[in-house]
Amino acid sequence: MLVYECDGFVIEKNCPDVVVFPRTAQQVAAIVQLGNEYDVPVLPRGAGTSLAGGCLPVGGGIMVVLTRMKRIVEINLRDRYAVVEPGVVNIWLTKALAGAGFHYAPDPSSQGACTIGGNLATNSGGPHTLKYGVTVNHVLGLEAVLADGSIVEIGGPAEDSPGLDLTGVMVGSEGTLAIATKIWVRITRDPQGYRTLLGIFESVDDATNAISAIIGAGIVPAALEMMDQGILVALEEAFQFGFPLDAQAILLIEVDGLEAGLDAQRDQIIELCQRSGAREVRQARDAAERQKLWKCRKQAFGAVGRLSPSYCTQDGVVPRTKLPHMLRRIYQIGEKHDIKVVNVFHAGDGNLHPILLFDERDAAQVKRVLKASEEILDECIACGGSVTGEHGIGVEKIEFMSKLFAPEDLEVMERLRLAFNPAGRLSPHKMLPTAGACGMEQHHPGRRAAV
């Protein structure tokens, strides 16, 4: 049971009353009906890699773990779609497509563990969503179990089905509207080629200015990631890639597409980096080196374990041109609260992931981490951004919703939830700062902190 007391957001924990592992949509429907019969919460869960407490069983109830629904039901290359069950791990689909000239574009850093059902719930992104779009841009439809226990198909492989785009609103709904039991996803042609560059910078400011210069020049890289010195040290220790440890920041920049256009784009990016003060710009020599670079980037969070016993990965977004300011503020806020912060993030999207290092056994540190997180996210809002680019609101960020949105905005969101989930039993106390039907502002109802 302890496995299911939290997800990747470890600051708060609570055990569900029951954990079930359905294998079919009919079983999920029966579970939802039981939840209705006994009036207890029903909470879907994938691999539990979510970072905002979306899988925290607030108020206990039944946890529906979907990892045994793991079949890739169909792959149709001609019509460019695949049908998967929600427990299919993200990378499995791309592996199943290997050699066919296709892949599944959304690539969260946790893609070796996270499930496509979980990606659907949180509208996950990833490095390559800069060019290819986030999960919602790749979901064509779903089969879902609704709050009343009925099973319904929404959308499907043919585009533009008449009626409301319920698929679009289901993606990113954090388990609060329905439970997906089958998902139609778009598959994407592999690009003909890649150019993968490493821009090495003496200062964070130079690196963030280079990002603005690249995007502002009308180049949309497939991915544009930034790593600061703090994370480089951990990565180098873990992978021995040969990162320059004295650099203040590096940019991992990838362009992909037709070979005919790649060298020109690469040269332009090199020039823009140099003009922004890059000390050096390296190019991955071959596919193996490219793979290793991406392995380093995607396993960065694992490497953080070398720096600290616990860490909290934040998720905020600012307009790309505000990145230099925002990075400066992040370091200042860390210093102010005596919390070390390292950064590895999707710079091209303006999607920051400051990682706050701490020891969860020290209550005072936990408090300072929460305070620093709050200040960082407040600054994102002040810059005209958002408090989450891909992790979701979950329980962690519920209190930010009323900072981002007016009461009317939240009221309309609440009404949408009522349309799908009138009794509020599906994933209660998630995303919206109201306790379901009674409309009370909630502050951590019945949640037991880990400290």
Add this chain to the structure above:
Amino acid sequence: MSAVSDSLPITETATPETQADVAQALRDAYAARRAVYPLGGGTSLDYGLAPKQPGLGLSLGALQRVIDYPSRDLTITVEAGITIAELTAAMAAEGQQLPIDLPHAQVATLGGAIATNWSGARRYGYGTLRDYIIGISAVDGRGTPFKAGGRVVKNVAGYDFCKLLTGSLGTLSVITQVTLKAKPRPQRSAFAVAAVNNLAAASALLDALASSATTPVAIELIAGIAWSDISGELLPAGDLRIVVGLEGTAAEVDWMREQLAREWQPLGQSPEFITADLQVSALWTALNDFSSGPSELTVKINVLPSRAAELVGVVRELDATASIQAHAGNGIVLARFNELPPGGMLATMVKRLQPAARAAGGSAVILSANSGERTAQAVWGSPAADWPLMRAVKKQFDPHNILNPGRFVY
């Protein structure tokens, strides 16, 4: 395009100047249970069922400002009444674009395009409007102004109303302001075109294009008399033609031309290329304007891409002279019937096109019709499995059913 008075039972029209005015008008209408018909450029008033309840026309024409255009962030925030032409011009000045093609760009508004989820030929390469809207402000059927999303390109805070309102035909809310992602304008645009003898040959080419090493932005199958006007100047002679839109840098477009010639050779086809700017632009215009051309009945069919040619065949069996534009790469077939097939509109839709579309994984809807009774079945087809959910959503957004009552699927 028809006059407002022909299509909607509007007794008077209000032209609010701000979102607050829109909210006030809707609060009043909610209290009085009065129907409200949101109006953009009036280019899609025939789309949907014919509403019968007299009510207020709500023109968004005065909400047409560019609110914020941080072009280096590749985002733009505009009011919903801005015309597509104005939006295009503002973005072109920064070397950027919203790659959504539609007819009547001089009068069609962004809000209208979003409400109808309009798309054109380039959806194959660029996606549709739902992929570009990152923030939206609107007023619901109670007169509650609300917003969702924001002004940054990545944001998962709250429910994604940007998607829900796209294609909702003004039945959930009146859209007042939108933030869009921008794309850089391509350096070069060109076409590869080929005449094919029959649908089997068209299918073979379309299959080859689906696995092509090139990256087209449009894959179109066109047929019928609407295209004869431009045939002499732009297109090879023939009734059935494949048109492939290519965009990118000069080097990319040149390579794709050579590559397509290589890929099509085993199929016995050699593409002709259209590269001169004037001709390229004329062909884009023809492709973008097709759906607004004269017809007795204009239909949109959506099926799996591999079945698009088959549905073109079904249309041609019904009317050999029908003008057709299929966004074949996406499985979308637009058909303009020059005369109603035997049995009339209802039979054409319900007995022929909808069953054929269903068998190919999709559906068929009416975009416009000159005559015949526009029943719910004819216009929208059989209710989908998630229809009760749509109704539940509609009820939450518009409890008195005052927004475009009776026009959409509910």
